Structure formats: structure tokens, C-alpha cells
Amino acid sequence: MVTTTRAYQPRLLPFTDFASVTPDTDLNQLNLNWKERDLPERIRTKHVHRLHPYLGKFVPQLVEIFLRKYKPQMVVDPFCGSGTTLVEATALGINSYGSDISEFNCLLSRVKTAEYDTDHLEREIRNILQRSEGENQLRLLERTALYVASSYLADWYAPEALQELLAYKRLIADYRYQDVLNIILSRAARSSRLTTHYDLDFPQRPQVEPYECYKHRRICKPTHNARQFLTRYSYDAVKRIREFASLRKPSHTQIVCGDSREITFPACDLVVTSPPYVGLIDYHEQHRYAYELLGLPQHTEAEIGSAARGNSQKAQKSYVDQIEEVFDNVKNSLTKGGHLVVVVHDRKTLYPEIAKRLGFKTETEIHRSVDRRTGRRSSDFYESVFVWVKIRTKGRR
Ligand SMILES: C[S@@+](CC[C@H](N)C(=O)[O-])C[C@H]1O[C@@H](n2cnc3c(N)ncnc32)[C@H](O)[C@@H]1O
Structure with a gap:
């Protein structure tokens, strides 16, 4: 029944x-x-x-x-x-x-x-973050090549934000836990798109000008940087993975x-x-x-x-x-x-x-x-x- x-x-x-x-x-x-x-x-x-x-x-x-x-x-x-x-x-x-x-x-x-070896993972996450900041000079040629390959990236990112994401991406191959670094990079890329704060799930078109934000009830500007997101999500990932490592069976x-x-x-x-x-x-x-x-x-x-x-x-x-x-x-x-x-x-x-x-x-x-x-x-x-x-x-x- x-x-x-x-x-x-x-x-x-x-x-x-x-x-x-x-x-x-x-x-x-x-x-x-x-x-x-x-x-x-x-x-x-x-x-x-x-x-x-x-x-x-x-x-x-x-x-x-x-x-x-x-x-x-x-x-x-x-x-x-x-x-x-x-x-x-x-x-x-x-x-x-x-x-x-x-x-x-x-x-x-x-x-x-x-x-994961969580201590090693944390060292890698901190290391790439530090190195990517140092590496972050304008590599125009590389960026232009990507713009040509992906009009999406050209449309949805401010040049500085894309440069910061690319500097990080370029270094990932040097590390053992590349999958985790790719997820941190993706999460930062999601947050640093040229979108409104209230439409991160289904953005329709890039937002390049300041706009009236329904979420924050004020005028907001689309982000031009990715660095703050890379940093925030790096520490968040370490914390979350450590927590799960302590309880998994x-x-x-x-x-x-x-x-x-x-x-x-x-x-x-x-x-x-x-x-x-x-x-x-x-x-x-x-x-x-x-x-x-x-x-x-x-x-x-x-x-x-x-x-x-x-x-x-x-x-x-x-x-x-x-x-x-x-x-x-x-x-x-x-x-x-x-x-x-x-x-x-x-x-x-x-x-x-x-x-x-x-x-x-x-x-x-x-x-x-x-x-x-x-x-x-x-x-x-x-x-x-x-x-x-x-x-x-x-x-x-
Ligand atoms: C409702 S979501 C599952 C969400 C999941 N329960 C979770 O908590 O994350 C449905 C999933 O089906 C996947 N999907 C769609 N077509 C599929 C197919 N032909 N074979 C395998 N997966 C497929 C989608 O990519 C999507 O991730």
C-alpha cells in the first residue's frame, strides 16, 4: 500500500x-x-x-x-x-x-x-594566492588571445578582473591539488562577472554601468576586480575542507x-x-x-x-x-x-x-x-x- x-x-x-x-x-x-x-x-x-x-x-x-x-x-x-x-x-x-x-x-x-593532506592543501592554497598576486602584471598578449578564443570572457569581465583570474589559472599546473584550485578560481570567477548583485544566478547581460541594486537598496557598481574573491574563497575552502576531513568516515x-x-x-x-x-x-x-x-x-x-x-x-x-x-x-x-x-x-x-x-x-x-x-x-x-x-x-x- x-x-x-x-x-x-x-x-x-x-x-x-x-x-x-x-x-x-x-x-x-x-x-x-x-x-x-x-x-x-x-x-x-x-x-x-x-x-x-x-x-x-x-x-x-x-x-x-x-x-x-x-x-x-x-x-x-x-x-x-x-x-x-x-x-x-x-x-x-x-x-x-x-x-x-x-x-x-x-x-x-x-x-x-x-x-586530502589538509596541511599540504592549505600551504598550496596560500602559496598560489601569494604568487598570483606577484605575477599579476599585464600580459596583454595572453589576454588578447583569450578574448579571441572566448567572446564570453571578453564581455563578462573587466580587464583587471580577468587578468587576476588568468594569473591564478596560469599557476595551477604547479600544484598537487589542482582540482581544488580550479574550484576556488571558478567561484571567484562567478563573483567577479560584470553582473548585478541581485542576479548572480541568471544574469542576462553584462552590467558595465552603476545600477540601482534591489538587494542592497542603493546604487552599486559592477566589480572590476577578482582578487578579493580569490582571497575570500581560498580561506573559505580551507576551512570547509578541514571541517569535512574531521568528520568523514x-x-x-x-x-x-x-x-x-x-x-x-x-x-x-x-x-x-x-x-x-x-x-x-x-x-x-x-x-x-x-x-x-x-x-x-x-x-x-x-x-x-x-x-x-x-x-x-x-x-x-x-x-x-x-x-x-x-x-x-x-x-x-x-x-x-x-x-x-x-x-x-x-x-x-x-x-x-x-x-x-x-x-x-x-x-x-x-x-x-x-x-x-x-x-x-x-x-x-x-x-x-x-x-x-x-x-x-x-x-x-
Ligand atoms: C537536480 S540536478 C541534481 C542535483 C544534486 N542532487 C545535488 O544536490 O547537487 C540534476 C543533474 O542532472 C544532470 N543531468 C542532466 N542530464 C543528464 C544525463 N543525461 N546524464 C547524467 N546527468 C544528467 C545535470 O547536469 C544536473 O547536475
């Missing part, structure tokens, strides 16, 4: 004692409608979860609940994004495997979950960049994932600055549900087919009786049918309200959490 939990349960206080979850915990007895005061942003973005902004993350504590409830040997996330499932698995000593079509997302997931993590319709997943007893939704976000585009600066390959044509392909009936049909292909593929690696947890804002009620067609039994369905007061979208928003069980071994229908 499917149990559906309503989003509003006045009798129960929002559940925050995450460490108390055991296999006996009844998911339907948990009120997961957290408000900002129950689960503040600082806790949702604890340690490595905030190494770099990423639009479309799920709440780590939600993942923690399912990992504690099902205690898997191996958890898979075929849309691992910024690595939330993998980080939470690592915190609990659970082996994990993640895949994503975006090279940048895989880089970010790797940086979050890798093990021995486990193995693997991250593969590719199309999850085609990947051969390892045997697993739990899948926890939040798929892209139809016509909502362009996952490559949101980190465009990083692709341009780091020269990462892009696989946009294989991105499922991208906003660029829209929301039409045709786009929806193709979305459902592609999501089914991914879940059908991952189902091959899931043990019989294993659970697949899907967290999605299923506005068009597409997922119950997907479960049926793939031969999953829906064990629980939770609808929870999402408090978005901190984001730029402040309207009411509901998210579904589907817990499916694999009942058939073979066959899609």
Missing part, C-alpha cells in the same frame, strides 16, 4: 534529530516541512556543501535520512550534480557512485569527496562524467537522486564562466530536460522517455527489494506513471513544502519524495 504524507502536519514538529533515524524509523511520521528557522541555510550548506554555488541542489539532511533508514552497502546517484548524495554517504562511511553529464559538476563532486567514492542512460553502474542496494526537471534549468549554462575559463568540454546535447529545449508537449514526452531510460538502466544494478528515492518538484505529475511503467512499487510518497525565502523565488513551492522498491528483475513493462 502506498502511504502519502501530506505537506502540512500540524501535530508534528519539523524533524531535525537526523542522527536518530534508524531502519525502524517510520518515514510517514516525520514532518519534513522545514522552515528557515528549523533548518537554517548555514546548516543546509555546512562544510563542503558550500564550496561553490550550484542551483538545483537537494537538502543534504533529506539524503541523510534515507541513508540512515536504508543503511546501504552502496548508494548510487545517476544525477549527482554538486555531489550532495556522495558527500552525505562519505560522512556516514557508505560507499557511493555518482554520475553526471556536466564536467564541472563532476569536478565539484570530486573536490568535495576527495581525501572511511568509504569509497567514484564519480563518472557521462550520460546516465549509458553508464554501467555498480551493484547497489539504494539509489538516491534528484533528476533534472523538464524545461527548468540549463545545468551547463549556469556554470558557463567555469567552462570558458577552465576550457572544460561540454555535453549540452545530452543534458536531459534543459530549459533551452522548453516545456512543450514534445519536450515533455522526450523528457519522460529519457528519464525512464536512466532509471531503467540504474535498475539493472539495483538489488531486488532495493529502494530508489526520487526527490523532484513533479509539477506535471509525471513520476507515478514512470514508476509503474518501469515496474517499481511505490512504497512511500511524501510531499513537503520548501521554504524559499532565502532564494530569489519566494512563492510557495512543493517537492515530492518518491520511495520506490524494485520488485521485478527484468523488463521495462
Whole structure:
């Protein structure tokens, strides 16, 4: 029997004692409608979860609940994004495997979950920061070459900011922990674009003149430097990685960049994932600055549900087919009786049918309200959490 939990349960206080979850915990007895005061942003973005902004993350504590409830040997996330499932698995000593079509997302997931000699890492981060400041003389030729190669960089950065980012980038090859340095560089590049303060998520065009800032309620100027961001994010990265290093448990993590319709997943007893939704976000585009600066390959044509392909009936049909292909593929690696947890804002009620067609039994369905007061979208928003069980071994229908 499917149990559906309503989003509003006045009798129960929002559940925050995450460490108390055991296999006996009844998911339907948990009120997961957290408000900002129950689960503040600082806790949702604890340690490595905030190494770099990423639009479309799920709440780590939600993942923690399912990992504690099902205690898997191996958890898979075929849309691992910024690595939330993998980080939470690592915190609990659970082996994990993640895949994503975006090279940048895989880089970010790797940086979050890798093990470091943290003293050495800190020395490297301080050293490159110091050297890049010394190196930061105008290298006009190099900058011009990049301008020609990337009109994006030419349009979105003030010359001084781009020069500072390039000086840092040029030195990265000298270090052991290059992935971390690339993430610090990308985060600084995101903040030093010529944008308004209120539209860092979806900037439409470069902002070169002073502007009326809705966020700060005054006239603000677009930034012309990257140095302050490189410095701030360097120390922030050290702090966050050290914090996570002190609490992670021995486990193995693997991250593969590719199309999850085609990947051969390892045997697993739990899948926890939040798929892209139809016509909502362009996952490559949101980190465009990083692709341009780091020269990462892009696989946009294989991105499922991208906003660029829209929301039409045709786009929806193709979305459902592609999501089914991914879940059908991952189902091959899931043990019989294993659970697949899907967290999605299923506005068009597409997922119950997907479960049926793939031969999953829906064990629980939770609808929870999402408090978005901190984001730029402040309207009411509901998210579904589907817990499916694999009942058939073979066959899609
Ligand atoms: C909602 S996000 C996942 C966010 C993740 N749960 C987190 O907390 O960071 C969906 C992800 O699916 C990825 N994606 C889209 N199409 C894909 C495909 N064909 N194969 C693998 N990943 C894909 C996107 O790049 C995006 O990172």
C-alpha cells in the first residue's frame, strides 16, 4: 500500500534529530516541512556543501535520512550534480557512485569527496594566492588571445578582473591539488562577472554601468576586480575542507562524467537522486564562466530536460522517455527489494506513471513544502519524495 504524507502536519514538529533515524524509523511520521528557522541555510550548506554555488541542489539532511533508514552497502546517484548524495554517504562511511553529464559538476563532486593532506592543501592554497598576486602584471598578449578564443570572457569581465583570474589559472599546473584550485578560481570567477548583485544566478547581460541594486537598496557598481574573491574563497575552502576531513568516515567514492542512460553502474542496494526537471534549468549554462575559463568540454546535447529545449508537449514526452531510460538502466544494478528515492518538484505529475511503467512499487510518497525565502523565488513551492522498491528483475513493462 502506498502511504502519502501530506505537506502540512500540524501535530508534528519539523524533524531535525537526523542522527536518530534508524531502519525502524517510520518515514510517514516525520514532518519534513522545514522552515528557515528549523533548518537554517548555514546548516543546509555546512562544510563542503558550500564550496561553490550550484542551483538545483537537494537538502543534504533529506539524503541523510534515507541513508540512515536504508543503511546501504552502496548508494548510487545517476544525477549527482554538486555531489550532495556522495558527500552525505562519505560522512556516514557508505560507499557511493555518482554520475553526471556536466564536467564541472563532476569536478565539484570530486573536490568535495576527495581525501586530502589538509596541511599540504592549505600551504598550496596560500602559496598560489601569494604568487598570483606577484605575477599579476599585464600580459596583454595572453589576454588578447583569450578574448579571441572566448567572446564570453571578453564581455563578462573587466580587464583587471580577468587578468587576476588568468594569473591564478596560469599557476595551477604547479600544484598537487589542482582540482581544488580550479574550484576556488571558478567561484571567484562567478563573483567577479560584470553582473548585478541581485542576479548572480541568471544574469542576462553584462552590467558595465552603476545600477540601482534591489538587494542592497542603493546604487552599486559592477566589480572590476577578482582578487578579493580569490582571497575570500581560498580561506573559505580551507576551512570547509578541514571541517569535512574531521568528520568523514572511511568509504569509497567514484564519480563518472557521462550520460546516465549509458553508464554501467555498480551493484547497489539504494539509489538516491534528484533528476533534472523538464524545461527548468540549463545545468551547463549556469556554470558557463567555469567552462570558458577552465576550457572544460561540454555535453549540452545530452543534458536531459534543459530549459533551452522548453516545456512543450514534445519536450515533455522526450523528457519522460529519457528519464525512464536512466532509471531503467540504474535498475539493472539495483538489488531486488532495493529502494530508489526520487526527490523532484513533479509539477506535471509525471513520476507515478514512470514508476509503474518501469515496474517499481511505490512504497512511500511524501510531499513537503520548501521554504524559499532565502532564494530569489519566494512563492510557495512543493517537492515530492518518491520511495520506490524494485520488485521485478527484468523488463521495462
Ligand atoms: C537536480 S540536478 C541534481 C542535483 C544534486 N542532487 C545535488 O544536490 O547537487 C540534476 C543533474 O542532472 C544532470 N543531468 C542532466 N542530464 C543528464 C544525463 N543525461 N546524464 C547524467 N546527468 C544528467 C545535470 O547536469 C544536473 O547536475
